[in-house]
Amino acid sequence: AASNVSALIERLGLKDYDELLAFSNAQPGAYWRTVVDFCDIVWDTDYHTYADLSAGREFPRWFRGGELNWVRTALQWADDPATAQQDAVVAEREDGSVQRLSYSELAQRVASFAAGLKAQGVRRGDRVGLLMENGVEATVTLLGLAWLGAVAVPLFSGFGVDAIVSRLSSCSTRVLVATTGFSRRGRRVDTRKLVDEALTRLPDIDTVIWKHAGEPIEFGASVLDWQAVADAQPDLAPERMSPEDPFMVIYTSGTTGKPKGAVHTHGGFPLKIAHDSAVHFNVKQGDVFCWPADMGWIAGTLVLSSALLRGATLVCYDGAPDFPDWSRMSRLVERHRITHFGSAPTLIRGLAANEDIAMQGDVSTVRLLITAGEGIDP
Template identity: 35%
Template sequence: MVLDEMASELEWFQPYRKVLEWDPPHAGWFLDGKFNITFNALDRHVRGPVKNRLAYIWEGEDGRIRKLTYYDLYREVNRLAGALRAMGVEKGDRVSIYLPMIPELPVAMLACARIGAVHSVVFSGFWAKAFKERAMDAEARVAITADAFYRRGKIIKLKETLDMVVDDIPSIEKVIVVDHLGEEVNMKEGRDIYWDDALEGMDYELACEELDSEDPLFILYTSGTTGKPKGVLHTHGGYAVGVNATYRFVFDVKDEDIWWCAADIGWITGHSYIVYAPLMAGATSIIYEGAPDYPDPGRIWSMIERYGVTLFYTAPTTIRLFMKYGEKWPEKYDLSTLRILGSVGEPINPEAWMWYYRTIGGSRCPIMDTWWQTETGMHMITPLPVTPLKPGSAGKPFPTVVADVVDDDGESIRGRGGHLVIRTPWPAMFRTLFRTLIGTLRHTGAHSREYT
């Protein structure tokens, strides 16, 4: 019943007949429901007062600022979706996105989702080989990239990097290039097209594809640090319900909040809590292109002051970086707008937790220490703003998540270390590994054969 209530917060083209079908190891969520995550992130907002609310405030490392309302975002997404369709992209086709932290990145993701295409974002910090192996595995038909971007004052030529390998990826038919810095790039006739040229003449209105709840939304490849990268596949319905509920409950999001998840969209944190969950909640988010301590260690804190950030979510690695710079940098800025802090990624040690709590949060902001993974899609173990906190501890499972600690025989244990397990399915769980023998992704309609 709780999960049913969580799902009812979103809009469905057709009601689902069953919340969960569990046939281990396969799970299907909100079966036969017709849904599209983009409709919930954009369309339902532009029909009401959220239409003119800022969706994103983007700041470049060089100080440039762009602001997009929900209506701006909606129109740009529709135009790119139309351009992709004009290129022959259909439901189930894969699009590899190789972009820095610029507004065109969420636009590209949402445009793919709008027409039922499956996006695969490749972190812009990865080199050419990493893009090649991911795009080839996904058999991407289209690649989306940018001419270049800034990182610590240096220009990183992204299109040039892509050009090293794109001719070796036979499935790629088109390359869309964002002219971000005005750098001169090589454009292959008949294949490469600038973003603005691709969108020229495209309609600002495009009907949202009515998809099955279990239709695939995106593939996100693991880092490959422990073997060949594996494509983790998430679907529209369950993923949307899971990330929407966790975002709202864990961060107590209100209409007037300014949200900043200081992660990269190239990772699951950015997918879930920069793009999909904040947009479904109608929130205003910050996107920052550059390094957190460039041109000086006050960059992040100055932005919190400038934009009045109320909810701030970052990684322990970043917190420990700023601990080394000392308290003098955050003390230069007014951080009094902060209401809730968050931690994501590796475990946060108690010393870093206390520094974050006292120095950044002024000993008044609770810290939501969230544990989850690419495979889970959403927060699994996390405090809530009303629960007692313990420095260095992620707390208890999110409501509806059933976690346990077991020994080598699978028996529950208390008071000593063991294996953390999740005993029951959760909505945002990944469905399969793309192109593996783990199992067949069901409930995907005509394109189910692609996901085996």
């Protein structure tokens, strides 16, 4: 009775879920008008037509007449006294250290990073590679790029040189934001060496921004310190974007042929995720959402959007799920009182095979389990 879907049914004056499903199919324009209001989507200019099919159903144009930057919806909670000091992002490292940002702090950090990017010549429409372990910096980077109107190109942190080159070259990437390395099972994974090798084959990239742990790097006009960029004085509002403007090109895994770059827009992916987070995941303001996922796959952005667009807390983890032992995930749930937990079936099988250890943490706060990415065992 207290679910988001019940509230949506009531708002539309319908009787039950079957009526909601029928209404959404029969009157999609009216359905989505209610959804964007229900999900508190922030528009710079309201749209007048939900779907323009004048060029044929194969070439739809969505939310015609509207202008928005989806980051404004994710950061609107910073302007509400009830949520401004609520945790927006909680990032736990494999070594156990934890970083926290409130919605107010996240909004300031995103605005500063976007201003720093602009000062370095990054402009609307520029493609920017993103190769970082999940955490505060990756979250700020993705949101800062979208704020500026640039297009993020996320890369899996475990990619080799060829995979990095094939993706960044195919969409004419000009800037790369990368980590020099991260910890996995207590050992340092050196990504700087891979990136440096890839850059010798990527002549179009003229700027590299390093997130680093203090190792020696020769910074200059084209090699920048992530923290220095992020410390800029915020001086601009989010770019006003068309719903059809891209904010991300994310590539398929390449297991069934050449990787395909899927283009996601300000009026597409984020609005659908806001809908699915509300209707299917039942995420509400104050919930705590965790799905340990690399930013290089679609799940990374999906999880970020599912939490922040709904005013929930995003919990990130950048290490191995069984380190130092199989209780790591349940203890993560207990520490941060996670309400929504997502996992690939492979991890579920590992947890099931080590149940006695895996369930040592208190998981009583979890209301919803989500799985995706491959077939799950019965």
